[in-house]
Amino acid sequence: MTTTAAAVPSASSAPLLSAEGLHVTFPGRRGDATRARAVDGVDLDIRPGEIVALVGESGCGKTTLARSLLGLVRPSAGRVTFAGRPLDYSSRHLKAYRRRVQLVLQDPSGSLNPRHTVYDAVAEGLRIHKYAGDEREAVSTALSRAGLRPPERFFLRYPHQLSGGQRQRVVIAGALVLEPELIVADEPVASLDASVRGEILALLLRLRAELGLSALVVTHDLGLAWNIADRVAVMYLGRIVETGTVEEVLTAPQHPYTQALLSVLPEAPGAPVVLTGEPPDPSRIPSGCRFHARCQILAGGEAERAGVADACRGEDLPVLDGGGGAQVACHWARSRASTTQ
Amino acid sequence: MTYAGGVAAVRGVNLALSAGQKLGIAGESGCGKSTLALALLRLLPSGTRVTGEILLDGEDVLTMKWGRVRAVRWAGASIVFQGAMHSLNAVHRVGDQIAEPILLHRKATPAGARKKTGELLEHVGLPAARASAYPHELSGGQRQRVMIAMALACDPRLIIADEPTTALDVMIQAQILRLIQQLVSEQELGLIMISHDLAVLSDTCDRLAVMYAGRVVEEGPARQVYEDAQHPYGQALSAAFPRIGDAGSRFAPRGLPGDPPDPSALPSGCAFHPRCAVALESCATEDQVLRAAATPDRRAACVHVGPVPVAEEARSTP
Amino acid sequence: MTAEATPSLVGKTDGPAGAGPSARGARARGTSGYPRYVAGKLGGAAVSLLAVLVTSFFLFRLIPGDPVKFMTGGRQVSAEQLAAYRREFGLDLPLWEQFTDYCGKALTGDLGTSYQFRAPVIDKITEALPNTLLLTGTSFVLYTALGIFLGTRAAWRSGGLGDRLNTGLALTLYSIPSFWLGLLLIIVFSVGIGPIPGLFPTGGMESGGEEGFAYVLDVAHHLVLPVVTLVAVEYGQTLLVTRSALLDEMGGDYLTTARAKGLRDDLVRRRHAVPNALLPTMTLIFINLGRTVAGVILVETVFSWPGLGGLFYQALSVPDLPLVQGLFFVFAAAVIVMNTLADLIYPLLDPRVGR
Amino acid sequence: TPLNPAPQQAEAKDGKKVLTVAVAQSVDSLSPFLAQRLVSTSLHRLTYEYLTNYSAKDNSAIAGLATKWEPSADKLTWTYTIRDNSKWSDGEQATAEDAAWTFNKMMTDEGAATANGSFVANFKKVTAPSPTELVIELKKPQATMAALDVPIVPKHVWEKVGDFSKFNNDKDFPVVGNGPFILTGYKADSYVRLEPNKSFWRGTPKFDELVFKYYKDGDAAVAALQKGEVSFVSGLTPAQSAALRGEENVTVNDAPGRRFYALATNPGAQAKDGKKFGDGHESLLDQRVRKALFMAVDRKTVIDKVFQGHAAEGEGYIPPRFSTYYWKPTGSQKIAYDPDRAARLLDEAGYRKNGDGKRVGKNGRPITYRVLCHATDPQDKAVGQYLEEWWGELGIGVTLDCRDNVSDPWLAGEYDLAFDGWSVNPDPDFVLSIHTCAALPATPKDIGATDNFICDKKYDDLYEQQLAEYDPAKRAELIKRMESRLYDTGYMNVMAYPNAVEAYRTDHIASITTMPEAAGNIYGQDGYWSWWSATPAAGESSDDSSQTGVIIGIVAGVVVLAGLGVFLARRHHATVEDRE
Amino acid sequence: MTTTDPDEPMTTPEAVSKAQVAKAGPRALARQRRRRSAARFWHRYGTHRAGLFGLAALGLFALIALTAPLTVGSGVQSVTDAPGRPMESPSAEFPLGTDQFGRSLLGLVVWGSRVSLLVGLLAAVLSVAIGALIGITAGHFRGWYATVMMRITDWFLVMPTLVLAIALATVMSRSLGTIILAIGVTTWPTTARLVRAQTLAVESRPYIERAKALGGGHWHVMSRHVLPNVMPLVLAQTTLIISSAILAEATLAFLGLGDPTVVSWGGLLQDAREAGAVSAGKWWYLVPPGIAIAVVALAFTLCGRAVESVLNPRLGVAR
Ligand SMILES: Nc1ncnc2c1ncn2[C@@H]1O[C@H](COP(=O)(O)OP(=O)(O)OP(=O)(O)O)[C@@H](O)[C@H]1O
Ligand SMILES: Nc1ncnc2c1ncn2[C@@H]1O[C@H](COP(=O)(O)OP(=O)(O)OP(=O)(O)O)[C@@H](O)[C@H]1O
């Protein structure tokens, strides 16, 4: 059931969903003085029919970005545009918006109310939006689309009577039942067994092929991005530090952080670059390049040699634009690129 | 091993490990990996039925007196548990927790234990001063290191690491794996590493056993099992880890259709047959045992590999 | 949320009040350390005390009955004299003025003058308070010790015969009205029935006239039955709380770790499980003490214990407003003080909460 | 029960004979100027002398601090001769000056008049021309001058007191007094300790110590009596007295009481200025209705069931115990129990039953009376239930309005009927005065001395006459006529005269004087006869049983605890090795 | 308290249900679901011996209370027609003896069960209703509303409940309504705290996020997700509170704050004490009402615990 080279959308088509200069902050733990800048200036476009993967280590702001795209958190700056119109945060408009954009969460067991049957869980969206048509029919269709066949068998089951993979299919069915245009999937398979993962990913690809669905897939698994995404954006400490097509970024990473991420994969050729230091803290984002404190290139002296070490420490990098092209937010990579040209 | 509720979590597993060897056990969630690990030190909850033999340096753990079991625990074999955050006692300082088995097994005086604790912490890359920290003051990776230091406290001959890196970030995962590898090779310890990440195991271990529904379905040298699995389940599992740059897996996620088995209601015959692409009619009724496959040091439990069951002669003293 | 969560008028406590402080304590972790936490807690307690002061003042104004009329006790009193009385007790002022006056005085420890005893309220309270504290303190120590001891035992062998007997007995005693138990104990052990001689005094705190050691012995003798009553009805609470807290911990992986290290069963329990389980329970136990002070009213009534309870009951029937207010304040303050104490001590004991 | 341990003797370990009395009421104040509660005034009877006392034989006034008292011819001046053999316990002589000072203080200091101000309300001037002569000048004649129940305090001690309204006299012990006992110790709600006054002029009490010990719970007190912890208990319920009767060494004293227990009707509350207030039911203004209601009250059942025989059936206002003033209705005047006639009376009065069997008032609504009752009084509640059923038969509804403190609706006249009762003094002036028009409040805002707002011209005339009548026999006659009038108006319906039911241990108390001597009570007498006269029983038996009790108790406790501990420890040991 | 049901073997009575499901509409589906979960609840409840005992005791008392008009009739309360002599000891005619008026104590205890159970029930319902309302809203709406509500709750929580209830009962007239109100108004804060904690726990679950992402508003979240999830807690809490409300009613009545014209167990105890039954050794006046209170309170506690542990097996209440 694998589909090869699905219709990769042309770079020119207008983005369906885009974030511009998005900032999200949370009140810090140490009083209001230092707020955690969970998302700190992100531009990201998702075009119709495109699958974009957002990767990065834990706590870098992936989930927050995803939530802010759905209007579940309000950005402190910047805006989200859907189909050319900026998001309106009035509850009526949000409701209408959320009919067209759906969220699938990491933990399928958690995303299902243990007291609701599969039927109820899938029909929930229909009920919220006062679906006029045949509810039962719609639920059946969505369940079969999600690969739960025959759907009637599952109607009266409770989440605990399902396997993890089945649960995630129910969640996806619940998203599909409203026939959305975009799905934001936050680590959709992270909690699933390796053997089951592939099936769910294949389902996403199939839906894109059948329904032209676009998707933003949040993950920390680079292999997953390789499996299904057209484009990948690497996030570090609230910013996208490298973006481009999957082939570009994953086979020829430019940013030292992306390189490090790839190098520690068990399969990776060459010595793994294990970053030292604690995981970054969004309430204390370093000045200059936000990665410089852990940067192996800077530590190894290569940046020095390239003459960008000072820039790394003191000079802020611009926000990468959300469009399709390969870009990297790194003084060293840029200097290399310019010298090689 | 059958839990009190009648769940047969592990069904007839034969494995052997010699000193200094690293064995990886892989398998999906609920296939009995942790149960197996706990059984080795008789840590399963009371009411669990365990049959067979667990020989630790030739001694059967299952028939030991409780006093002897307590003596063997930690001194003979120690465990690094799955979730470090829950495996450490939140109200004791980590140093005390590390020193506790040392004192208990009378390996040192209190002063000696304190010194040893400091050494152990430095060994796993933490400053000795951290001994006075409470678990909540440490990050997940640091706590995992403390667990490893604790496992080394009584110089055991065997360390069992149950999913030491799950729930950790990619970077930290890499750090911990390197640490374990390094310690094991330095100290000539036996290591049993449990994980569901086949790729990680193949990278770390000498040998690899793949479990399915409480059974070992495939066993052999790590790289071979990963790259060229004999059992259909092993194949599916290794395919589930895409290799970046491999064009074949681009837009082609691979998985295993069907659902993981429920250990309390296993299918008849080969437990894997409902999900098996190459299942035969007979698979539904005939159980499959491990048999030699491909090379002599590899075994698999599938009709499609060689016909000779080898399980019985494979037992040796670890 | 087992039975410990059951709020009750009978002095039986609730869970979340106990769960609260730890959660609140946790919030303090990020702030600038323990002193600030303490300041916050003390501030909160002060606000609560003030709130109680307000409540006690206004609530009891609602009691029907004009204290001045009661005070006249059947004598002929002219309107002028009534007015004079009102003036004397400040009852002629507008309510809010009475209130500010009351608060102002309360801050200096002056809670007014009892209408019926014509003595400063604070004196009446300090007279009775030690007696109440003796009774509640003794029972508290005993029922807490007993509850924890039996609770850990019950949880460790949960489901076993011992557990079933233990919890069954605790629940049964817990369901018995304390005053009824007290009455039965008086019949059996004071009056004596059948072959049981009346071993204990029927009530009061002392025979009067004893001194020195004999006095201590005498008071102890009087203390036995009321304490037994309180312990019997209260220990179940602690037992259940301890039991469920320990059961919560029982699945903890750190216990498996402890066993894997080769620790004996009772060491695992004593060193690892119990401290972990008891720390959160501690707050609850403290609050229990605060509540027992108020809940002791019944036992004091039944055993003629000269404590705050009896005083409250007498004051209420007049209504002796200053005394009622003062006592209500003391009862509520007991809870607040214990609550705060628990909050303050908790982070010192539980490293998880941090400072 | 015979298996009880030997009861404690009335003596402590050092051989002192102690008389312990169980009490429940808290002391409101130990200051004679403030004390109003029975327990406190009784204590003052024991510790201070009054001008006069009452004979234990027949309640007649006899010598107290005064040996003689005489009115002047114009009835407005009384001269008292003060005895010269009464000394304060600090050695000073008690004189007329002390008495004069006490009365003057009450007349001039509002605070000092709190408790006994009514006694001096009619006083014009009080002087002490000599140490043995006290002269009181009155505004109007007053027949009750031999019944001034005012403790005389030592001037030299009380002069130093500042604010009388706050001074409780409970800090310095012993309290300086000249009564038969000296108050030596007091702890609120625990005990009051008194010692005999060795120099008391009438003779020293026989017990070495008198202790009032607190039992807030009646049952605890009775149990204490059964065990011998106390020697005397009062206020027994019928059940308790029945139980104690079977006990050896205990004598139950079931004496005619000094109280009446009545049903008061709201006659339409009013003030002296004629203003009406309150909201009493208008139908009760009809004498026939009041009569009918009382006719439907089966007093015999009240006596038998509620008081279980420990009371006498109520008729006249003053209980038979005070034989001089006792009056009862006769013949046709008597409102006997007759529910049928009651129904007819109501019909006559125009309060007929409607279709539902309920009587309707003039406004057409069914009649329901609010009956004010004391929540703390079991009798009120019990009789209330009977009323509910009896009057229910008549077609009249009853709501029992039980409160801890009834004074507010009572004083505001916001009730229809109320349970009422007073203790009558040897001189009945007070209980008579509370039904005069003069006792009404001046305006609705004031508080009058009135009991339930009765104001009857005829009755008032008689009252004035008796107050000015200094001849006892004639005065008694007048008082009986007042009682008769009160009975006829039907505003006060006496249902019963409850007995005083008390018990004491005969192995502690050999003999004790009741008041009246023939068949009287012990606790709360008008004099100090009981405790002053009580003689200890010969104490031959074991003396240290209290200690034994303590020790047995504690040993038993320890044994049980130790046993439990050992048991649990053993259980624990037995299991620890079996487990990992 | 976790809300997740325990992993249960995937027991789906499919053979039976498939046919029904095939034609059933959404309504019917919901009905089926409810029936099934009720059946599951009872099945699991059945494994709790103590819970069954409690339920049996409750059933018995409920039966006694409901049939009291038939078995003893309201006539037992009548003092004028009292059949016996005051405080007779138990006999064939009066199995539990008589009270101070000579009424049959058995009859009174039976009749009193009506008041005790009614007051317990209503007070608990009132208390839990207030608590649940405040708890859910305070948990759902954050910000100042929650702060204010929780301040009020905290403040009620430190009020000594018995003292407050006594005060309230004194402030108001003596009637059952007063008692119910006094108990209800003083005991809700614990429920509010529990429900709020539970609401917060539920609100932090991903499925709430999902519901919001689907476009669900406050009402949807509270009614469809929070309420059903706190319901079991509320149910268990109600049962537990009934037990303490019955004790509280007895306590207030014993202190003389009850309605004197109504027969209740606490009132009987007060009567007994006022009549001096304790020292007179009239145990039959004292023991039955006390035992009745204890048994009913115990029964409700046992049921509450059983319900609790059925819904949350982690508590590990002994079976
Ligand atoms: N509601 C919140 N309040 C305060 N801080 C928050 C909140 N949500 C997220 N954060 C902080 O924002 C940062 C980014 O969090 P986010 O959940 O977006 O990370 P993530 O990339 O999804 O991580 P993971 O891979 O672990 O899911 C983290 O440091 C987190 O602590
Ligand atoms: N205490 C227990 N009682 C009953 N069944 C249990 C118990 N513990 C585990 N099981 C069951 O035994 C089976 C094997 O569990 P085990 O923990 O060994 O799996 P695992 O392979 O370690 O899984 P994971 O990868 O999730 O850690 C599972 O089906 C589990 O549900």
Ligand SMILES: [Mg+2]
């Ligand atoms: Mg995330």
Ligand SMILES: [Mg+2]
């Ligand atoms: Mg595991």
